[in-house]
Amino acid sequence: MRPVRPIVITTVLTLLLNLVLAASAGAQQPQRFLRPPPPAGLAVIPFMEGWYGNEDGSVTVSFGYHNRNEKYVTVEMGESNRIEPPQLDGMQPEIYFPGRHTGVFAVTIPASLDGETIWWHIKTGNSEEFKVPGERGSIAYELDRNPRPQGSVQPVIWFEEGNRGSGPEGVLSTNTKTVAVGSELIMEVGSEDSSVRDPSNPLFAKPLDTRVMWYKHQGPGEVKFTEHASAPFMTTEDVSFQGEASLRLMSPAPARMAIPTGNGSAKVIATFSEPGEYLIRARVDNWAASDSDGLDQCCWSNAYQRVHVTQ
Amino acid sequence: MNILQNWHKNPYLGVGITVITFIGLQAGTVIAAESEDAAEPITYSGHVAKIINENCVVCHREGGIGPMQLTNFEQVRPWAPLIQLKVASREMPPYAYDHDIGLQDLQADWRLAQDDIDTIVAWVNQGSALGDVEQLPPPPVLRDVDEWNFVAQFGQPDLVLASNPIDIPANGNDLWDKHFIDGGLTENRCIKALQVKPRGDAKSVVHHANTYFAEITEGGSVDRKPVTEYAMGKWGEVVPEGVCRTAFAGSKIQWDIHMYPGGLGGAAPNAIIEDNVVELGIWLHPKSYEATIIQDLKTYQLDQGNLFIPPHGTAMTQGFHSFDHPVRIDSFQPHGHLRMNAASLEIFYPTTGKTEVISMISNWSATWHHSHLYDTDIAPLLPVGAILITKQWYDNTAANPNNPDPRQWVGWGQRTSDEMSHSWIAISHLDDETYQEIVEQRESENPSGQASD
Numbered sequence: 001m002r003p004v005r006p007i008v009i010t011t012v013l014t015l016l017l018n019l020v021l022a023a024s025a026g027a028q029q030p031q032r033f034l035r036p037p038p039p040a041g042l043a044v045i046p047f048m049e050g051w052y053g054n055e056d057g058s059v060t061v062s063f064g065y066h067n068r069n070e071k072y073v074t075v076e077m078g079e080s081n082r083i084e085p086p087q088l089d090g091m092q093p094e095i096y097f098p099g100r101h102t103g104v105f106a107v108t109i110p111a112s113l114d115g116e117t118i119w120w121h122i123k124t125g126n127s128e129e130f131k132v133p134g135e136r137g138s139i140a141y142e143l144d145r146n147p148r149p150q151g152s153v154q155p156v157i158w159f160e161e162g163n164r165g166s167g168p169e170g171v172l173s174t175n176t177k178t179v180a181v182g183s184e185l186i187m188e189v190g191s192e193d194s195s196v197r198d199p200s201n202p203l204f205a206k207p208l209d210t211r212v213m214w215y216k217h218q219g220p221g222e223v224k225f226t227e228h229a230s231a232p233f234m235t236t237e238d239v240s241f242q243g244e245a246s247l248r249l250m251s252p253a254p255a256r257m258a259i260p261t262g263n264g265s266a267k268v269i270a271t272f273s274e275p276g277e278y279l280i281r282a283r284v285d286n287w288a289a290s291d292s293d294g295l296d297q298c299c300w301s302n303a304y305q306r307v308h309v310t311q
Numbered sequence: 312m313n314i315l316q317n318w319h320k321n322p323y324l325g326v327g328i329t330v331i332t333f334i335g336l337q338a339g340t341v342i343a344a345e346s347e348d349a350a351e352p353i354t355y356s357g358h359v360a361k362i363i364n365e366n367c368v369v370c371h372r373e374g375g376i377g378p379m380q381l382t383n384f385e386q387v388r389p390w391a392p393l394i395q396l397k398v399a400s401r402e403m404p405p406y407a408y409d410h411d412i413g414l415q416d417l418q419a420d421w422r423l424a425q426d427d428i429d430t431i432v433a434w435v436n437q438g439s440a441l442g443d444v445e446q447l448p449p450p451p452v453l454r455d456v457d458e459w460n461f462v463a464q465f466g467q468p469d470l471v472l473a474s475n476p477i478d479i480p481a482n483g484n485d486l487w488d489k490h491f492i493d494g495g496l497t498e499n500r501c502i503k504a505l506q507v508k509p510r511g512d513a514k515s516v517v518h519h520a521n522t523y524f525a526e527i528t529e530g531g532s533v534d535r536k537p538v539t540e541y542a543m544g545k546w547g548e549v550v551p552e553g554v555c556r557t558a559f560a561g562s563k564i565q566w567d568i569h570m571y572p573g574g575l576g577g578a579a580p581n582a583i584i585e586d587n588v589v590e591l592g593i594w595l596h597p598k599s600y601e602a603t604i605i606q607d608l609k610t611y612q613l614d615q616g617n618l619f620i621p622p623h624g625t626a627m628t629q630g631f632h633s634f635d636h637p638v639r640i641d642s643f644q645p646h647g648h649l650r651m652n653a654a655s656l657e658i659f660y661p662t663t664g665k666t667e668v669i670s671m672i673s674n675w676s677a678t679w680h681h682s683h684l685y686d687t688d689i690a691p692l693l694p695v696g697a698i699l700i701t702k703q704w705y706d707n708t709a710a711n712p713n714n715p716d717p718r719q720w721v722g723w724g725q726r727t728s729d730e731m732s733h734s735w736i737a738i739s740h741l742d743d744e745t746y747q748e749i750v751e752q753r754e755s756e757n758p759s760g761q762a763s764d
Binding site for chain 2: 137139148
């Protein structure tokens with residue numbers, strides 16, 4: 001076989017490489033604008049936080065949002081707030097509190113639909129519709145449920161014994177509470193934290209508390225959470241939770257309390273302003289730990305309780 | 312230039328700018344350099360080997376992070392067209408810093424001189440000949456790939472502080488390992504240089520590894536001051552002579568190590584890494600060293616709380632900072648993740664209304680976080696009232712080759728798939744008298760009046 005001369009190899013390689021470079025050079029350079037300061041009435045931004053591959057072949061996609069306004073925004077379920085395909089619709093919030101909120105709900109794509117892409121569409125008022133996809137996608141967005149480097153894990157959470165969950169997808173109660181408008185409903189969430197930490201680390205000399213936060217998730221009226229005598233609310237001055245101290249972007253719910261050592265339950269009193277069907281979310285997080293906060297995508301769990309409010 | 316040996320290199324300002332032309336994609340000459348002299352034969356042995364040995368083999372060698380070895384002609388020859396392409400476009404060596412904007416006198420500057428680029432371009436265009444083997448320079452002296460970067464200048468570090476080992480999985484969520492180790496100092500000392508070094512295969516999975524002098528209060532909170540910052544690709548830091556950056560005695564060292572399972576870039580192992588350890592090397596001045604100027608390293612934010620990059624879109628952030636005393640900017644290191652693609656540093660002087668561009672990095676990449684160290688005699692001076700302006704740009708379109716998913720909204724966050732917007736800047740804090748002395752010294756050395764403000 002006749003050997004190929006080096007100059008021929010050089011020429012061919014050069015041609016190929018420069019074709020690539022020429023194509024790249026011809027691509028439109030993105031323009032770089034100064035962004036104007038944001039006005040009021042900004043649309044809620046949806047975030048696909050990441051995806052968990054499950055042992056049964058399904059994929060759980062975690063979603064959150066950022067409300068850039070100073071007040072909460074309501075976007076009812078329906079055309080302006082939907083998950084596609086429609087059989088996976090239903091767990092997204094209708095009320096959006098100011099600031100960044102991570103892993104507010106999750107959608108599990110069953111194994112039979114693995115490979116499909118789901119989309120969360122949200123349109124705030126008259127603004128442009130925003131949407132984000134979720135799927136078994138880029139590894140840059142892959143999440144896992146393994147212990148973090150200092151031992152934090154997603155706490156186990158429940159509203160009813162025998163129906164426990166963890167992580168952003170958490171658990172949805174099977175029963176529905178009933179209460180009249182203006183009457184007090186005592187809600188109790190239970191949690192266990194199996195995080196194992198090194199007691200020689202000065203920050204972990206004592207077992208850490210977990211934190212519960214309460215949110216209205218869906219429903220037509222206002223929900224007011226007031227303190228139950230057994231579970232005093234935490235204050236903004238409480239800096240034992242590094243998440244609050246370090247993440248100014250995150251807006252902790254006013255109704256929040258500690259679960260000492262991470263194991264036990266916490267009660268809150270809820271009152272509702274209008275009749276209808278509500279969904280209440282309790283989130284238990286491990287944000288007193290240095291390896292756990294919202295933008296690290298670990299470690300917290302959601303529990304959802306349905307409430308039927310009568311006149 | 313020799314990356315390993317010439318820490319201080321002379322500037323290559325004003326050298327003719329190469330014109331990279333595509334001549335109809337015809338065979339043979341594709342990239343032409345202005346200074347190419349077709350009559351002069353350019354050979355590997357006589358011209359190119361020295362350039363590659365001094366600038367490329369530090370990574371392109373057995374055990375190095377470069378994807379191919381370039382330690383001899385047989386290894387270099389097959390890659391000659393790619394080498395030409397990469398050096399002509401200034402993608403290699405990987406030191407993104409605009410050569411025609413702002414201050415150019417940098418320490419640890421990996422950029423090739425324009426003459427060297429022209430030589431390589433001409434060599435490839437002429438057929439990439441070996442030449443006379445008698446002219447070959449001595450083989451490159453290859454140091455241990457795990458050797459400290461400043462050994463040639465300063466010897467072994469005076470203090471080596473290792474993180475606790477941790478296993479890093481091959482995939483999954485980013486990890487942040489924050490723990491404390493003993494600091495090892497019994498009295499305050501002045502730091503001469505610092506390097507943070509992930510061991511072995513961890514180089515492409517350690518996204519950042521920051522260290523802090525930390526005091527833990529009785530209430531359990533942590534009061535901390537930065538020791539140094541490391542992000543992927545960073546070479547290290549050198550503190551200017553006459554300046555003290557304090558290593559605090561009695562403090563613990565807090566490690567804050569961000570790991571990206573699987574890794575990032577061409578050397579990503581995509582495998583489990585067991586017992587990952589990151590080391591902090593500190594070179595100290597002698598105890599007798601005296602300096603009245605104090606330097607610190609801090610992050611300067613760019614309104615990153617309002618960083619929202621739409622799907623298939625772009626964004627920009629700005630930060631403004633001023634000081635109540637004169638300062639000197641010793642180094643500038645912008646920080647971002649996969650969507651960030653450019654950064655700049657400017658100074659606005661309210662007394663004149665003039666804005667001066669100090670540094671521009673138009674082709675920034677998350678795989679090479681360089682701390683741009685200004686030569687001390689030109690390091691920018693800020694009088695009281697001057698405003699430091701930092702800018703960063705983001706590209707969430709499919710045109711960004713690093714983008715993991717252009718369909719997503721991207722906001723501020725610690726994960727590699729989220730974005731950040733801040734700069735690490737080393738500042739020498741001056742009093743009025745010292746500031747005036749430096750200004751007068753520079754004016755006497757540069758009477759034509761090129762000094763700022």
